Amino acid sequence: MRLEYKRLLLVQKGFLTFQMSSLLTLTSISKRFDNGLEAIRRLDLAVAAGEFVSLVGPSGCGKSTALRLVAGLTAPSAGTLSFAPARPEIAFVFQEPALMPWTGALANARLPLDLKRVARGEAEARAERALARVGLKGFEKAYPRELSGGMKMRVSIARALAAEPKLLLMDEPFAALDEFARQALNDDLIALAREDAITVLFVTHSVFESAYLSSRVLVMTPRPGAVAAEIALRPPAIRDAAWRMSEDFLAGARRISAALKLAMESTA
Amino acid sequence: MRNALNIAVPLALGIAVLALWQWATVHFRISPFVLPPPSAIGTALAENFSSLAESLGVTLAVTWIAYLLALAGGLALAIVFSQSRVAERALYPYAVILQVTPVLAIAPLILIWTGYDHVERAAVIIAMVVAFFPILSNATLGLRSVDPALSDLFALYGASRLQRLWRLQLPSALPYILAGMKISGGLALIGAVVAEFVAGSGSATGLAWRITEAGNRLEIAKMFAALALLSLAGIANFYALGFLQWLVLHRWHESALRQDD
Numbered sequence: 066m067r068l069e070y071k072r073l074l075l076v077q078k079g080f081l082t083f084q085m086s087s088l089l090t091l092t093s094i095s096k097r098f099d100n101g102l103e104a105i106r107r108l109d110l111a112v113a114a115g116e117f118v119s120l121v122g123p124s125g126c127g128k129s130t131a132l133r134l135v136a137g138l139t140a141p142s143a144g145t146l147s148f149a150p151a152r153p154e155i156a157f158v159f160q161e162p163a164l165m166p167w168t169g170a171l172a173n174a175r176l177p178l179d180l181k182r183v184a185r186g187e188a189e190a191r192a193e194r195a196l197a198r199v200g201l202k203g204f205e206k207a208y209p210r211e212l213s214g215g216m217k218m219r220v221s222i223a224r225a226l227a228a229e230p231k232l233l234l235m236d237e238p239f240a241a242l243d244e245f246a247r248q249a250l251n252d253d254l255i256a257l258a259r260e261d262a263i264t265v266l267f268v269t270h271s272v273f274e275s276a277y278l279s280s281r282v283l284v285m286t287p288r289p290g291a292v293a294a295e296i297a298l299r300p301p302a303i304r305d306a307a308w309r310m311s312e313d314f315l316a317g318a319r320r321i322s323a324a325l326k327l328a329m330e331s332t333a
Numbered sequence: 334m335r336n337a338l339n340i341a342v343p344l345a346l347g348i349a350v351l352a353l354w355q356w357a358t359v360h361f362r363i364s365p366f367v368l369p370p371p372s373a374i375g376t377a378l379a380e381n382f383s384s385l386a387e388s389l390g391v392t393l394a395v396t397w398i399a400y401l402l403a404l405a406g407g408l409a410l411a412i413v414f415s416q417s418r419v420a421e422r423a424l425y426p427y428a429v430i431l432q433v434t435p436v437l438a439i440a441p442l443i444l445i446w447t448g449y450d451h452v453e454r455a456a457v458i459i460a461m462v463v464a465f466f467p468i469l470s471n472a473t474l475g476l477r478s479v480d481p482a483l484s485d486l487f488a489l490y491g492a493s494r495l496q497r498l499w500r501l502q503l504p505s506a507l508p509y510i511l512a513g514m515k516i517s518g519g520l521a522l523i524g525a526v527v528a529e530f531v532a533g534s535g536s537a538t539g540l541a542w543r544i545t546e547a548g549n550r551l552e553i554a555k556m557f558a559a560l561a562l563l564s565l566a567g568i569a570n571f572y573a574l575g576f577l578q579w580l581v582l583h584r585w586h587e588s589a590l591r592q593d594d
Binding site: 157163228 | 480482483485486487488489490491492496500501504507584585586
């Protein structure tokens, strides 16, 4: 783990770019929108398979843009983005559950499979299983408006799982939830990602959430965003209340917090 | 309870107004050539019921055919707009011109083109022109009002244009389309009546023509009877479309949720 981190640091510095085993590598990526706004400037980022990486930074620092770039929803203005060995199956969970209000939870979870023209029976079975895994067995027919905020987000996660992604991109998915729902979803997310060996790139502005979830945290500068600091953490495989109370967790949170403060001050 | 009140209160008001009307025409000795009492209107309706009902059928047929054509045309054009910005830029101004030009002004032209022996065709075209625009503009707006996150998701999972249209844009547009359909339902009836008035020839047999005819013969009560039937038809159309809207949307759209929900 430790070695992996050092290797990644070298990749980031551009030394090892020819022999990286990263699932995803962003090299000197910049993004300037049509209206002239520069969201990201020379962002370097590498994520290895199996990592849980969080991007933490102030609002408007280009975290979301970075995710959209990785997903291919927007193109970089400069720099390269590469996947190894090939572009993995990618799923995206947004801050809003972004469910189709006109249909039930099962049909929502089935969406990626429907769009990929997976046979109806198989799609149905996979979506059903995904819903059961996020704890929504029995809610297959429920319409989004009949579900609570936390349950809607669970449907959104089930939809991502149904696509059987290798890389899961999450854009402040739990920001709008109450603390109780957020903690429950944090724990479930870790378990699900581990079971399916999903690599997660997670955007949040919560220091504590990133410290709780991540194996590595990238602190970003205010706009135009770039990585200001990198903090490796060593969380236990199963996160629980004991981890939330542990010294290691708090120490990690302190380091992230300090790095974030530094990143803010250095550009202010 | 609330439902019962919703019906009882307007019904009671209606009865009270009719009673006042009846009393006033007798008490102030108003000439039946100016304002016939409701009882006379009722009698006229009963006496001429079969001919009036037949005329109502003609008017409604024109209304519904025109309505369905407007619906199909409006939706089709909105879908074309949603697929091609160029088509939208090119065609939308003309749709607006068609909308803002008073239909009464183009009615005689349409009548000349279809010929006086096919007044019903002219009526269908006129009613369609009137009913067309709300469906076009609402559907165009609706097809564009897609949740951007869902739109991203469709892109991420490689949705085709057809999948995007069928699974995302059309369902997102449904509330807008249904709202447009409700407006157009009323307009189609107005268009049908206007067309008959303009046509104004002996070959027209709809309710509007009956009104003109009864007016010429100073059968004022019969005019009112025909008018009452037209109102009823309009109300029926309105509520039928409202019911359709509720049927389609009540499980998921805010507009169809009950206030006390």
